[in-house]
Amino acid sequence: MHRQRKYLNQIDFFCHLNLYNYNFASRKVLLIRPKIMLCDDGNYRESRWFTPWKKVREVEEYHVPRMIRQITGQETVPFGDAVISTRDTCIGFEICEELWNPMSSHIAMGLDGVELFVNSSGSYMELRKAYVAVDLITLASRKSGGCYLFSNLRGCDGQRVYFNGCSCIGLNGDIVARGSQYDLKDVELVVATIDLEDIRTYRNLLRSRCQVAASSPSYPRVKAEFDLSPNDISGLAAPTCQAIKWEYHAPEEEIALGPACWLWDYLRRSGQGGYFLPLSGGVDSASTACIVHSMCRLVVSSVSRGDTQVLSDVRNLVSDQSYVPMDPKELCKRIFFTCYMATENSSDDTKNRAANLAEQVGSYHFNINFMSVVDAVLFVFKSVTGKSPIYGSRGGTPRENLALQNIQARLRMVMAYLFAQLMLWVQNRPGGLLVLGSANVDEALRGYMTKYDCSSADVNPIGGISKGDLKGFLHYAMLKFDLPILKEIVGAPPTAELEPLVGNKIAQTDEQDMGMTYAELGQYGRLRKQLCCGPFSMFCKLTETWSKSCSAEEVAAKVKHFYRCYAINRHKMTVLTPSYHAETYSPDDNRFDLRPFLYNNKWTWQFRAIDNHVKEVKSALPSPRKESGAVPKYSSLSRESSGTYKGGSQGRPGGVEV
Known part of the structure; x- marks a missing residue:
């Protein structure tokens, strides 16, 4: 299938569909090309289900199933590592991972004369990583010439990842056509007109490549008796596509668009009527709310451009077949419900x-005070035991203080699900709401959360995004979406509000509870997750990174504190809410993680190695230069420096829950 052009060797390519394995003119399957390289890292576990084709440059005859035989009339089809040779060019195939592998198939195929490379891919979005696939495509076609047709999935497909499109066509090291990166459209057509002679000229100029190609092994060729380019050269030639510049989204834009598209795809596939969010007034829940608002803006924009599929989906969501969304805030009011859940510890x-x-975002919002529910649960406890726990600030023990915080957090989850299930019933609408979580990736890795609290939800759009990135996103959303309240939210100290107020003011902050700043936690998390550092290797890296602001003893105390918290809270990783995958920093490997989910928090060998190394490097390190605000001091550091765990951080809420 190709549009006829009145010029020899010019072709329009439909990049979103791999059409070349099937000859539509003769209704024949020309070739079944199996995947040669499987992906088994990150979110992929392909070897669980598939076996790669290992017979390089070999083809077997495959008897087609009866249902195919009735359509095509053929008994067999070539199956294996081959290319398709038309009368005017040669077409080769890579499948997803083969482009990323060091031994990419396009190298050998290009040396054997393949001019068109087709890749059907399922590559998911990661923050700051859109350039990776683009670079691979441009380099694939620049190294030895050729046209690379990259077709990528779009949507969540019911998974934690978002396949972000970006289908494109590369020619001799340039991108000549591309699809959108974030869009609600199910199908997108990417078209480019190229001249095959440009590929041949480009290759002839690479003399070293020509010498290597002369001895290159040949691929089996499946001959196709047709031309991709027309023979009629009368009339004017269609202009070929020129190189375009790829404009990448900033990380803040990616957070605004990627999770929003993911939420929309998940919502319409689930058949539910909207989302419910416990809105606390902090950075995390505000980020989740802004992402839903961004989703509504994308829906309204798509409908205004005439996307009938999006219009049909939104009508099904609101149960109104005459509805046309015109305003994002009005749409939010219909499908987004928020609730401020107060106790006696909540501030005005x-x-x-x-x-x-x-x-400002337009959600259907209401306030509840569920302190009577908390008191009822505590009354049950007292009726059984005869004792009543009290907060630490009022003379209670750390265990009492922690239990009082955890019961509030867990009851918020119970209340969230109650309202999510019944709010549409109250409005005489069918269906229910999906509960949104709002725990960021830093808190998940450290375990600064209560097991089964309000961070437990149906889906979490920010569960793979760091606190620092979320703050940057809120600055962007404040200007882009005209949400001035976000300036106040970003400037407020993060707090769980689970301990008594002092003069109606917050006395508890997240960073004080954790014994570390969010900036420090982000560094710990990336070293632990992305660089696979244990306590000793993390200490070695941070003594260098923080040498101007921390002594070796201080770095050791900080690293030990993080790893104690990490060890005793790893069990929480097993029950994390499914979250949007934003980068390799995400904790979504809990699905595949076969390591113990309760570590020895003493880390005996590792901590001893740190202590020994402190003695060795202390004399070599420069004297610490204290900078104002650079390294906040926490009382927990002195408590923890001996290497013995003494209760320490109580977390948000329940950071020490075992």
Whole structure:
């Protein structure tokens, strides 16, 4: 299938579909080309289900199933590592991972005369990584010439990852056509007109390549008796496509668009009527709310451009077949419900911030005070034991203080699911709401969360995004979406509000509870997750990184504190809410992780190695230069420096829950 052009060797390529294994003119399957290289890292576990084709440059005859035989009339089809040779060019195939592998198939195929490379891929979005696939495509065609047709999936497909499109066509090291990166469209057509003679000229100029190609092994060729380019050269030639510049989204834009597209695809596939979010007035829940608002903006924009599929989906969601979304805030009011869940420990500041944000994004918002529910649960405990726990600030023990925080957090989850299931019933609408989580990746890796609290939800759009990136996103959303309340939210200290207020003001902050700043936690997390560092190797790296602001003893104390928290809270990783995959920093490997989910928090060998190394490097390190605000001091550091765990951080909420 190709549009006829009145010029020899010019072709329009439909990049989104791999059409060349099937000859539509003769209704024959020309070739079944199996995958040669499987991906088994990150979110992929392909070897669980498939076996790669190992017979390089070999083809077997495959008897086609009866249902195919009735359509094509053929008994067999070539199956294996081959290329298709038309009368005017040669077409080769890579499948997804083969482009990323060091031994990519396009190298050998290009040396054997293949001019067109087709890749049907399922590559997911990661923050700051859009350039990777583009670079691979341009380099694939630049190294030995050729046209590379890259077709990528779009949508969530019910998974944690978002396949972000970006289908494109590369020619001799340039991109000549591309699809959108984030869009609600199910199908997108990418078209380019090229001149095959440009490929041949480009290759002839690479003399070293020509010498290697002269001794290159040959691929089996499946002959196709047709031309991709027309023979009629009368009339004017269609202009060929020129190189384009790829404009990449900033990380803040990717957070605004990627999770929003993912949420929309998940929502329409689930058949539910919208989302429910416990809105606390802090950075995390505000980020989740802004992403849903961005989703509504994308839906309204798609409908205004005439996308009938999106219009049909949104009508099904709101149960109104005459509805046409015209305003993002109005759409939010129909499908996005937010609730501020207060106890006696909640402040007016966070309540007001939550209400103002809800008004600005357009959600259906309400406030509840469920302190009576908390008191009822505590009454049951007292009726059984005869004792009542009290907060640490009022003389209670760390165990009492932690239990009081955890019960509030867990009851928020119970209340969230109650309202999510019944709010549409209250409005006489069918279906229910999906509960959104709002725990960021830093808190998940450290375990700064209560097991089965309000971070437990149906899906979590920010579960793979760091606190620092979320703050950057909120600055972007404040200007892009005209949400001025976000300035106040970003400037407020993060707090769980699970301990008593002092003069109606917050007395508890996340960073004080954790015994580390979010900036430090981000560094710990990336070293642990992305660089696979244990306590000793992390200490060695951070003594160098923080040499101007921390002594070796301080670095050792910080690393030990993180790893104690990491060890005793790893069990929480097994129950994390399915979250949007944003980068390799994400904790979504809990699905495949076969390591113990309860570590020895003493780390005896590793901590001893750190202590020994401190003695060795202490004299070599420069004297620490204290910079104002560079390294906050926490009381927990001195408590923990002896290497014995003494309760330490209580987390948000319940960071020490075992």
